[in-house]
Amino acid sequence: MxxxxxxxxxxxxxxxxxxxxxxxxxxxxxxxxxxxxVDYLDLAVSAPNHLSKLATGFRTPDxxxxxxxxxxxxxxxxxxxxxxxxAADVIVIGAPFYNFTxxxxxxxxxxxxxxxxxTFHYTANGPExxxxxxxxxxxxxxxxxxxxxxxxxxxxHQESFLRVIFGFVGITDVQFVHAEGTAMGPDAAATxxxxxKEQSLFVLDSMATx
Numbered sequence: 001m002x003x004x005x006x007x008x009x010x011x012x013x014x015x016x017x018x019x020x021x022x023x024x025x026x027x028x029x030x031x032x033x034x035x036x037x038v039d040y041l042d043l044a045v046s047a048p049n050h051l052s053k054l055a056t057g058f059r060t061p062d063x064x065x066x067x068x069x070x071x072x073x074x075x076x077x078x079x080x081x082x083x084x085x086x087a088a089d090v091i092v093i094g095a096p097f098y099n100f101t102x103x104x105x106x107x108x109x110x111x112x113x114x115x116x117x118x119t120f121h122y123t124a125n126g127p128e129x130x131x132x133x134x135x136x137x138x139x140x141x142x143x144x145x146x147x148x149x150x151x152x153x154x155x156x157h158q159e160s161f162l163r164v165i166f167g168f169v170g171i172t173d174v175q176f177v178h179a180e181g182t183a184m185g186p187d188a189a190a191t192x193x194x195x196x197k198e199q200s201l202f203v204l205d206s207m208a209t210x
Contacts, residue, residue, distance in 0.1 A: 004088065017189065018095055024197050055077075091137070138177065141179045
């Protein structure tokens with residue numbers, strides 16, 4: 001049995017295009033792979049704290065006893081998130097485009113799963129990912145259009161950032177499905193979502209035959 005980790009990070013609830021798109025992708029995946037187990041993580045509801053001196057994420061440092069309890073609690077959050085990530089065979093991420101990059105909630109999750117000796121380690125030849133073999137599908141929504149011009153691509157730090165992150169931990173099978181122009185009126189948003197759904201079907205079918 002495969003495990004699929006479904007992550008949403010939009011703050012816009014049911015109106016969110018990335019949530020609608022990620023849910024569609026998961027539904028279509030399950031139609032093709034009905035024996036898949038799904039774990040769901042809504043980062044808009046239960047995002048981890050951003051990293052701090054106490055939330056170093058991966059090891060409780062030496063610190064005063066008055067701070068130790070909180071540090072242990074933060075360490076447990078990091079352990080739960082990285083274990084969930086490592087247990088997944090497929091990861092579907094709803095990733096809205098906020099201020100030219102990903103949501104801060106999703107960045108907080110990234111900071112918890114990038115753990116030395118768990119998802120990567122350093123060798124004599126540089127860093128090496130330890131989380132390879134997974135498939136990642138990112139359901140991206142963007143209010144504007146950034147993929148069709150040099151200026152737009154230069155302003156985009158969403159797909160580029162996530163490709164670096166997943167590549168760093170050893171994941172090479174990363175697919176992006178974009179719904180662009182969602183803030184350009186209701187008709188444009190509906191057209192963008194439909195086009196992204198059609199693109200996702202192509203992605204899923206290509207994964208099935210790979």
